[in-house]
Amino acid sequence: MPLNRATSAEINLDAFRYNLRIIKSLVGLNTETMAIIKADAYGHGAVQCARAAIEEGTKYLGVGIIQEGIELRESGITSPILILGGVYPDELTELIYYNLSTSLSTLALAKAISKEAEQSKKNISVHIKIDTGMGRLGVQCEDFSDLLEHVIGYENITIEGFFTHLANADDVDPKISQEQIVKFSNILKVIKTKKFSKLHNSNKPILIHSANSAGLLRYPESRFNLVRPGISLYGSFPSPVLKPVLDMIKNNNYPALRPVMSWKTKIIQVQTLRKGVPLSYGGSYITKKNKSRIAILPVGYADGLNRRLSNKMEFLVKGMRVKQIGTICMDMCLIDVTELPSVEMGEEVVILGSQGKDNIPIEELADKAETIPYEIFCGISKRVPRVYV
Numbered sequence: 001m002p003l004n005r006a007t008s009a010e011i012n013l014d015a016f017r018y019n020l021r022i023i024k025s026l027v028g029l030n031t032e033t034m035a036i037i038k039a040d041a042y043g044h045g046a047v048q049c050a051r052a053a054i055e056e057g058t059k060y061l062g063v064g065i066i067q068e069g070i071e072l073r074e075s076g077i078t079s080p081i082l083i084l085g086g087v088y089p090d091e092l093t094e095l096i097y098y099n100l101s102t103s104l105s106t107l108a109l110a111k112a113i114s115k116e117a118e119q120s121k122k123n124i125s126v127h128i129k130i131d132t133g134m135g136r137l138g139v140q141c142e143d144f145s146d147l148l149e150h151v152i153g154y155e156n157i158t159i160e161g162f163f164t165h166l167a168n169a170d171d172v173d174p175k176i177s178q179e180q181i182v183k184f185s186n187i188l189k190v191i192k193t194k195k196f197s198k199l200h201n202s203n204k205p206i207l208i209h210s211a212n213s214a215g216l217l218r219y220p221e222s223r224f225n226l227v228r229p230g231i232s233l234y235g236s237f238p239s240p241v242l243k244p245v246l247d248m249i250k251n252n253n254y255p256a257l258r259p260v261m262s263w264k265t266k267i268i269q270v271q272t273l274r275k276g277v278p279l280s281y282g283g284s285y286i287t288k289k290n291k292s293r294i295a296i297l298p299v300g301y302a303d304g305l306n307r308r309l310s311n312k313m314e315f316l317v318k319g320m321r322v323k324q325i326g327t328i329c330m331d332m333c334l335i336d337v338t339e340l341p342s343v344e345m346g347e348e349v350v351i352l353g354s355q356g357k358d359n360i361p362i363e364e365l366a367d368k369a370e371t372i373p374y375e376i377f378c379g380i381s382k383r384v385p386r387v388y389v
């Protein structure tokens with residue numbers, strides 16, 4: 001992995017901490033936070049973000065796959081970590097060894113867990129996941145009671161929590177989310193009938209959770225006693241529907257959320273070309289002026305600059321917007337700096353973030369690439385070193 005490179009992503013951990021504090025103050029003291037740092041903290045660096053979250057008093061961490069949990073343990077993080085996406089039976093040895101908790105939604109996995117726990121004479125912690133309408137992982141509501149009975153029967157399985165996931169929390173129409181929350185609340189009533197509270201380690205509350213960023217921002221009733229913010233910690237929001245909510249929680253002169261990542265590069269060459277010259281693969285752009293000044297940037301789709309952004313996006317140079325032109329290549333792309341005659345090799349160029357008075361937000365890049373901020377963040381590849389400030 002390159003340590004030093006002109007193309008890099010600057011990660012502002014103060015902004016990350018700020019966002020976390022906003023979320024915590026919004027949900028109040030009776031609701032815990034599980035910082036979601038899957039996919040290398042949405043490309044921001046899982047270990048660094050985990051440490052910052054822990055320093056801010058966050059007790060719980062959530063990741064997508066067991067390998068991400070192992071990475072955190074190997075770096076010395078001891079907080080409870082939930083594997084949101086669940087595990088395979090052949091990963092249970094590692095789950096125990098690294099003291100991780102898994103999401104559980106099938107009897108087959110419950111059996112495998114109990115067997116593995118028995119062999120190693122250890123307990124395994126789980127959060128039972130209920131599918132209330134996401135149509136993805138989780139036990140169906142009608143099968144929940146049966147699964148719960150079995151899991152309670154396995155003394156070496158510790159139930160740490162129950163959770164579900166909202167499918168439409170960022171929709172304008174609240175109907176589906178509200179229905180999911182009602183279904184989940186009904187499931188919680190089943191839990192109470194099981195005299196289940198006797199069966200768990202009573203000095204820790206059972207964690208009940210359903211809210212991702214959109215859920216916790218829009219539906220206080222989805223927060224229960226734990227929320228699972230991801231994208232909001234990185235200063236973005238799931239969809240424009242959230243914008244008014246965020247404007248409402250603005251703090252004096254501060255925005256509700258601060259962007260954490262800025263992505264920068266430096267010009268590697270400037271060409272002066274006559275009018276009519278086709279640029280880059282396929283010549284999708286032809287210079288429009290004599291003495292066109294075209295700057296070459298060492299950033300391309302191998303770095304996560306989506307090729308669909310070709311001829312659509314803008315960059316910041318000297319605080320001014322300039323157009324990206326021609327097809328984005330694997331390692332390079334081009335910008336038109338004809339209007340900026342003083343720009344030479346080595347000049348800083350901002351892909352994402354602010355420079356001078358202007359700013360390119362992640363939402364702008366996502367819109368132009370016809371995707372969501374999540375995918376842009378996750379797509380910024382390992383080749384782009386993360387620099388922490």
Ligand SMILES: *Cc1c(COP(=O)(O)O)cnc(C)c1O
Pocket residue numbers: 036038084165211212213214228229230231232238
């Ligand atoms: C990714 C994820 C989250 C976080 O979602 P955001 O929209 O990024 O806040 C929460 N819960 C689960 C189960 C997830 O997979």
